[in-house]
Amino acid sequence: MVLDREFFAQPSVEVAPRLLGALLSVDDTVLRITEVEAYLGEVDPGSHAFRGRGNRNAAMYGPPGHLYTYFTYGMHTCANVVCSPEGVASGVLLRAGEVVGAVAQARARRLTSKSDADLARGPALLCVALGITLADGGADLDSGRFRLDLPAAQSPCEMGPRTGVSGPGGSAEYPWRFWIPGDPTVSPYKRHRPSRVEPVETSER
């Protein structure tokens, strides 16, 4: 099955909602994606590619349908699906999902996780649960250990501001976070970390 090269060659904002409900297999572990976030690359202040190509984000400039992994906060690995044609930086961050295959293995990797819903609730946890590491960066998502199956129909989806993104423009301006409404595996992080815009102060609840 042609894993729709054309599909992944679109901008990440187009690809992101369609990834909801997709099944990502890594070895024997299968994840149903429930939450993603789109990054547009050089025109997106929140993107790693905003300041141009570097060593870390090289994979994001690579061919679509591949994996882009990066290390952040000194201890966390996160995974993206590369979008847009080769040479254009764009990606979809996998934020959360539900482990539906080889749950025992995923649970073994996630010792701190208490319930199944917690196994992949968050970008870094998702990678741990699936066993994705930096070494998997640049891997084709339709070969080797990886396989990505898109849902036949688009899942219901809700969108909102991205979380955890700092820098200029905040990125509340970019409502490019997509998730499946009501799914228990969607990350509960509604807290905005940095400078939160306080609209007014005249009480008003």
Add this chain to the structure above:
DNA sequence: GTCGAGATTATCT
């Protein structure tokens, strides 16, 4: 349930 602060290191300026 929500909110707030600290930890910890690869990558880039």
Add this chain to the structure above:
DNA sequence: GATAATCTCGACC
């Protein structure tokens, strides 16, 4: 030297 697409834990409601 500063930054970061985060997580965990503790306090409070």
